[in-house]
Amino acid sequence: MLRCFVMPELPEVETVRRGLAKTIVGKTIAGFTCDTKKMMNRPLSFYQKTLKGLKVLALDRRAKMIIIRLSKEWNILVHLKMTGQLVYCGDHQSVVGGHPIKEGFEKDPNRFTHATFTFTDKSHLFFNDVRKFGWLRLFRGDELIKVLDHDLGPEPLEENYTLELFQNALKRRPNNRIKQFLMDNKNVVGIGNIYSDEICYFARVRPDRRVKALKESEIKLLFKGIKHILAEAIKYEGTSISDYVNAMGEAGAYTKKLRVYGRYDEKCFKCGGVVKRLKIGGRTSSFCPRCQK
Numbered sequence: 001m002l003r004c005f006v007m008p009e010l011p012e013v014e015t016v017r018r019g020l021a022k023t024i025v026g027k028t029i030a031g032f033t034c035d036t037k038k039m040m041n042r043p044l045s046f047y048q049k050t051l052k053g054l055k056v057l058a059l060d061r062r063a064k065m066i067i068i069r070l071s072k073e074w075n076i077l078v079h080l081k082m083t084g085q086l087v088y089c090g091d092h093q094s095v096v097g098g099h100p101i102k103e104g105f106e107k108d109p110n111r112f113t114h115a116t117f118t119f120t121d122k123s124h125l126f127f128n129d130v131r132k133f134g135w136l137r138l139f140r141g142d143e144l145i146k147v148l149d150h151d152l153g154p155e156p157l158e159e160n161y162t163l164e165l166f167q168n169a170l171k172r173r174p175n176n177r178i179k180q181f182l183m184d185n186k187n188v189v190g191i192g193n194i195y196s197d198e199i200c201y202f203a204r205v206r207p208d209r210r211v212k213a214l215k216e217s218e219i220k221l222l223f224k225g226i227k228h229i230l231a232e233a234i235k236y237e238g239t240s241i242s243d244y245v246n247a248m249g250e251a252g253a254y255t256k257k258l259r260v261y262g263r264y265d266e267k268c269f270k271c272g273g274v275v276k277r278l279k280i281g282g283r284t285s286s287f288c289p290r291c292q293k
């Protein structure tokens with residue numbers, strides 16, 4: 001079987017966040033190491049001096065990034081990118097979030113461990129990454145606000161993400177294909193290849209439709225689909241494609257719920273017709289030509 005990596009989307013990152021929140025909140029950092037310079041935005045010695053003695057207050061998420069909120073207004077911003085993984089190892093438990101690494105995965109730390117937080121109770125949080133595209137950046141609160149708002153659109157699951165906001169963003173991108181629009185972080189964050197296909201199927205709209213050609217009723221259904229599909233995927237702890245796992249090291253159950261993503265040449269669940277695929281902006285998109293107009 002071909003092994004390909006996909007970028008985790010909002011539901012997968014949210015699942016990792018929830019799992020880790022149960023384990024590391026309240027712990028105090030005793031030490032930190034990292035062997036990969038490009039994963040950090042400041043020198044290692046600065047990380048070590050700053051982090052020592054800080055307490056983990058909360059875990060948040062913005063787009064596809066996890067924010068580890070620390071005492072004294074410091075924050076670690078984590079991006080798992082294509083192959084990143086956060087693994088918590090305590091006395092009796094090991095919690096994994098992100099992409100599992102098969103080779104040498106039995107033990108943590110392993111040869112893919114590039115950063116380690118050690119807590120005062122001797123438990124650890126490991127950052128493993130086969131390809132080393134992921135990162136852990138250290139920011140003060142005021143810096144973090146700037147970083148998080150820079151070029152990032154609204155969070156789709158927040159209450160203040162309204163139909164009106166969605167409509168206004170659509171007006172700014174009339175010539176986009178709807179799939180492209182949904183996948184652009186500037187319009188709305190956290191939606192990638194998987195969930196853009198699922199949202200279009202939910203709304204019965206072809207993914208290659210131009211934004212300006214969408215009817216009012218279709219726009220309403222797309223908006224409803226964004227909220228519904230993402231919330232549903234979080235409920236099922238995300239989608240496991242190429243062995244992505246949730247924070248407990250289990251495969252995300254949403255894989256079985258996917259209605260159209262990756263199902264090209266298979267039968268549509270709704271109409272029994274054949275699911276087709278096409279390329280949009282270099283990405284493969286699956287859709288049902290009978291159900292989606």
Ligand SMILES: [Zn+2]
Binds near residue numbers: 271
């Ligand atoms: Zn169909």
